[in-house]
Amino acid sequence: MKIQNSTDLDTEHLKALTSILMKGSNRYLAKVTFRKCKRAFSGCYRHGFYGSSEIIVRLGDDVKYPYTMNTWHNKYYPRYIVNDKFELAIAILAHEIYHLKTRHSGTRRLKNTQIRAERFAMKTLQKIRATFFEVESN
Numbered sequence: 103m104k105i106q107n108s109t110d111l112d113t114e115h116l117k118a119l120t121s122i123l124m125k126g127s128n129r130y131l132a133k134v135t136f137r138k139c140k141r142a143f144s145g146c147y148r149h150g151f152y153g154s155s156e157i158i159v160r161l162g163d164d165v166k167y168p169y170t171m172n173t174w175h176n177k178y179y180p181r182y183i184v185n186d187k188f189e190l191a192i193a194i195l196a197h198e199i200y201h202l203k204t205r206h207s208g209t210r211r212l213k214n215t216q217i218r219a220e221r222f223a224m225k226t227l228q229k230i231r232a233t234f235f236e237v238e239s240n
């Protein structure tokens with residue numbers, strides 16, 4: 103799996119993060135690109151044939167932290183806070199990985215997929231934070 107990074111985040115951290123989140127599904131993913139953009143942020147999952155799927159994460163320089171994630175200001179979507187650019191990268195990457203995993207496992211549901219992906223992103227971020235604190239206190 104290839105990691106490409108043109109943001110100011112540390113490439114090794116992004117590599118480590120990606121392999122933690124992709125655990126068990128590495129074989130599906132060919133490439134993850136972290137790209138900087140001028141405004142806001144976005145994620146994109148390109149489904150490819152076996153082993154050729156791609157994820158692109160775009161991170162804007164204008165995002166003010168802490169930032170409240172709430173897709174389309176919809177009350178049915180989870181609302182959660184990202185504290186910095188790295189946490190935003192975690193949330194976007196986890197969201198796209200949810201699409202990848204459900205697509206490849208054949209459990210993709212047509213309804214509420216975006217809400218499910220956002221819930222997964224929120225839970226993943228909480229898990230990563232908990233793990234980080236565990237490491238810190240040891």
Ligand SMILES: [Zn+2]
Nearest residue numbers: 197201216219
């Ligand atoms: Zn999505």
